[in-house]
Amino acid sequence: MISNLITMNGYGIFVWSSFVITFLVCGLVYYKTRKTLKKYEKEFAKEIEELTTQQRKTVLRNSKIASEILASYNKTI
Amino acid sequence: MLNFFHNSYIFFLIEKLINFINSIFFILLLIALSFALVFSPPDYLQGESVRIMYVHVPAAWISLASFSCIAILSILNFIFKIKNLKLITKSIAPIGLMFTCIAIVTGSIWGRPTWGTFWAWDARITSMVIMALFYLVLIVIYKFFDEDDKANKISSIIAVIGLINIPIIKYSVEWWSTLHQPASIKITGTSTIHSSMLTPLMLMFFVLILYCALIFLMKYKTEIIRIKKKNLKRYDQ
Numbered sequence: 001m002i003s004n005l006i007t008m009n010g011y012g013i014f015v016w017s018s019f020v021i022t023f024l025v026c027g028l029v030y031y032k033t034r035k036t037l038k039k040y041e042k043e044f045a046k047e048i049e050e051l052t053t054q055q056r057k058t059v060l061r062n063s064k065i066a067s068e069i070l071a072s073y074n075k076t077i
Numbered sequence: 078m079l080n081f082f083h084n085s086y087i088f089f090l091i092e093k094l095i096n097f098i099n100s101i102f103f104i105l106l107l108i109a110l111s112f113a114l115v116f117s118p119p120d121y122l123q124g125e126s127v128r129i130m131y132v133h134v135p136a137a138w139i140s141l142a143s144f145s146c147i148a149i150l151s152i153l154n155f156i157f158k159i160k161n162l163k164l165i166t167k168s169i170a171p172i173g174l175m176f177t178c179i180a181i182v183t184g185s186i187w188g189r190p191t192w193g194t195f196w197a198w199d200a201r202i203t204s205m206v207i208m209a210l211f212y213l214v215l216i217v218i219y220k221f222f223d224e225d226d227k228a229n230k231i232s233s234i235i236a237v238i239g240l241i242n243i244p245i246i247k248y249s250v251e252w253w254s255t256l257h258q259p260a261s262i263k264i265t266g267t268s269t270i271h272s273s274m275l276t277p278l279m280l281m282f283f284v285l286i287l288y289c290a291l292i293f294l295m296k297y298k299t300e301i302i303r304i305k306k307k308n309l310k311r312y313d314q
Binding site for chain 2: 005009010014015017018019022025026029033034036040041043044047063064068
């Protein structure tokens, strides 16, 4: 049965290569997208931390997103 | 109600959706793959090679849907100038390009055992390649034009021109004599595909749609952070 699943009556090379290419590309795009997102989150959190205390307070008060990103960044480090 | 469209609300919603999709994705993927590779029957004519359909067809559907979506949102953005729409189209374009390429490559692999060749300048394949080029142009515009208004105008025009290609792709198999067979699945009318093949096809489509949603949400979130980062520079000055 396993041998049948691999060879697929001679079509295995076509079927498996299609599935492998599709999921390999999907995996790579997922990895790259996630990496970019994390990079932006990190840079953003760092820029907030570099602000003066007064500026930081103003930013965090005005932007829920900023405080959320900072909180999640602090959780990961 | 207006609160619903606010960036901060959308941001929290994105976070929840990403977590939800991540939690169910791999289970659904395993189920879909089992159906596509093991439980579904071989075709009476094409044999086991028909299984390529389970990645090729959903990829082609997604690429067409993504471009239609981009074109419609670009027109709306051009008229109403809603900033979020630009972020959405910018996030969809790379997903559309990826699935167009997957559809072309898997189609080419499927062509070898079915037609005896990897490539033919068939009407549908050619129009799909043209769509990939439109996606590429859109991505280049989003990436290299700093002026938002200019990028918006040019990308909207490109998307509208590209929209003409969508019915050409859809009806190319009926308008010209091509190697592709006519559609087996019809939204209006009776589908000519057996349920034992339709089930894995729909499962794979659903899984790939979930994947698209995941990538889209992460890209959209990145765009929101990029804007917030830009706004943060005001405090530095």
